[in-house]
Amino acid sequence: MILPIVAYGAPVLRAMAKDISADYADLPKLIEDMWETMYASNGVGLAAPQINRAIRLFVVDSTQIFEGMDASELAEHPDAPGIKRVFINAHIEKLDGELWSYNEGCLSIPKIREDVWREETVLLRYCDENFVEKTELFEGITARVILHEYDHIDGKLFIDHLKPLKRKLLKGKLDDISKGKIRVDYKMMFSK
Structure with a gap:
């Protein structure tokens, strides 16, 4: 089932999400719905707070980013061909590498894209959809x-990484999103 994406301004997007247990109600169905919602919205990742659940769960399919790249382009990306993965109760163990800039967008903040600086690698401890605990190093895109x-499961948004002046310049657009004054081709849920 395709779920509505929570729009900027909703309190759940600023809440610190909670760890869950393997007996979380209807977890397999929720994960299936998150994949369906993410693909229907043309996303490469989706976190539970974006579907109005303050739990530490997100899905990522970075393989889509590499589709259509030729061999020389793929060779520039150490993480190609990407991953398709479920992350439950994720916690960062270590961030490392040079900060690098990439133009990011967010399904909860439609039609706004900005360059964001992040570390090259992250060592992450998490559980997969079968609650097998893993610690894994990820790099690149x-x-x-x-x-x-x-960031979503920690109550942060990509705009929080921007300089204060840039955030101030986006205020009008962000206010419009929170009021539902935006048109997108996927289902959204707006705060009252």
Whole structure:
């Protein structure tokens, strides 16, 4: 089932999400719905707070970013061909590498894209959809997508990484999004 994406301004997007247990109600169905929602919205990642659940769960499919690249382009990306993965109860163990800039957007903040600086690698401890605990190192664009979704479960948004002046310049657009004054081709939920 395709779920509505929570728009900027909703309190759930600023809440610190909680860890869940393997017996979380209808977890397999929720994960399936998150994949369906993410693909229907043309996203490469989706976090539970974006569907109005304050839990530490997100999905990532960075393989889409590499589709259509030729061999020389793929060779420039150490994380190619990407991953398709479920992350439950994720916690960062270590951030490392040079900060690098990449133009990011967010399904909860439609039609706004900005350059965001993030670390090259992230060592992440998490559980997969079967609650098998893993600690894994991710790099490149895949690490960036993970860090973007990880921010959501910590109550942060990509705009929080921008300089104050840039955020101030976006205020009008952000206010419009929170009031529902935006048109997108996927279902959204707006705060009253």
